[in-house]
Amino acid sequence: MARIIVVTSGKGGVGKTTTSAAIAMGLAKKGHKTAVIDFDVGLRNLDLIMGCERRVVYDFVNVINGEATLRQALIKDKRCNQLFILPASQTRDKDALTQEGVGKILEELSKEFKYIVCDSPAGIERGANLAMYFADDAFVVTNPEVSSVRDSDRMLGILASKSRRAEQGEEAIKEYLLLSRYSPERVKLGEMLSVEDVQDILSLHLLGVIPESKSVLNASNSGIPVILDEESNAGQSYSDIVARYLGEDVPHRFIDEEKKGLFGKLFGRK
């Protein structure tokens, strides 16, 4: 049986797609057969960040409508043979997704895959609800600012009451906090909430802190999940997150201001 992970947030633009691409690649690189699904019907973003946009023939909605088989629609990643991408449709609207259709696809994928990563659209509407409905684990991506934290809290409420697990009275979805675009310097200046502030509001298990990093934009511009940029601190933090999720004991990093050595000062790598 597969483990279904939803990457969700409530608020838009906080790093869900970046995170979905990174952790799906991370899990696959660890040898687990992984599928990553774009639930953002109408926008289509994941395939760009995964660098497979020119290989899209069929999409999620085609499969739901029976116009293509899963096998036809899944795109195999060129860098890692354990990773498959199910792209969203750009030409349909959000109503094309149905709970029944999504359920069927996830069930079929579950037979073959170890992990299924669902990249949720922003908001708390249909698309986001369907992305989280069947989840076993929720990665709640939050930026260190009040509105993002609030929306995450709202999303957590929905996870606890409107998911399949909640409706059927099963064990609750496991919720993890991923604090993204974190900048210790700005926390120090009082411009951002600290890890403690966010934890105080959300009381959630912290899976990792992803630092604000230029490497994220560079990576997505070139269609490479940032986790593959092993030099970048964002890439490293996603590697830590995957390892922690898989049960490894990895100390947290990127929470405190980096003490730059002579080398760092000279070359100022970020």
Place this chain on the structure above:
Amino acid sequence: MSTDTEAPIYTKSALEFKSSSFSSPVLVIHTTELKQITHQLKEKIAQAPEFFKNSPVLIDLQHCNDDEHPIDLGQLITTLHAEKLFPIGISSANEDQKLIAIKYHIPVHTIRGTHSDISTTKSVSTQNKPQEGTEKTKDGTINAIENMLISHPVRSGQRIYAKGDLTILSHVSAGAEVMAEGNIHVYGALRGRALAGVQGNPESRIFCSALQAELVSIAGHYKTSEDLDKLEQHQPTQISLQDQALIINNL
């Protein structure tokens, strides 16, 4: 789920009459001066717009009908509608007012004597026959089924209602609402709304580890975050009702 009230209920037969109770704010009118009423109503609503938006209200006329000139009920109803409040009942109306109420499709309640199915949050319900809550405390036994224990944080957008005491082992987020007919205990920060004694029990209290609430209410007497800001407490706090006023003190 008990934490969500939006789940649709499907039954085999198309409809069914059930006896149930719900709570609604009671608007006690103290004057027949409509201008004054309108002005103060606007002020109150501005303090907690979300709380009042499209809210049902029960109009209680017992304190304004002693005057020789009874209040113009038609005008009052129009005023309430303009403020997006929906009167769902009237109590202590005189015969003329009763006719007007019926004309506006608003049920007429006789609070004394017959018992209505509507239990209310404010002073009116204290005149009702003893509430379940008070009966329970009288003989000193606590019915475990009526009390509710929540061991996870109550998140923004969630609402919880307990028929007895409500104990929350975590925090209550901003944007969340917890209600109990008895006491409310929050073993974390109270950042949302907490309404204790919602069936009118003035003896009920609210306890929390830190008070940063948006609204607290006991038996319908409430304070909003505007009043509470000055009183924000970062230590264990108790809220009780004394002489119709909320008393907030450290534990």
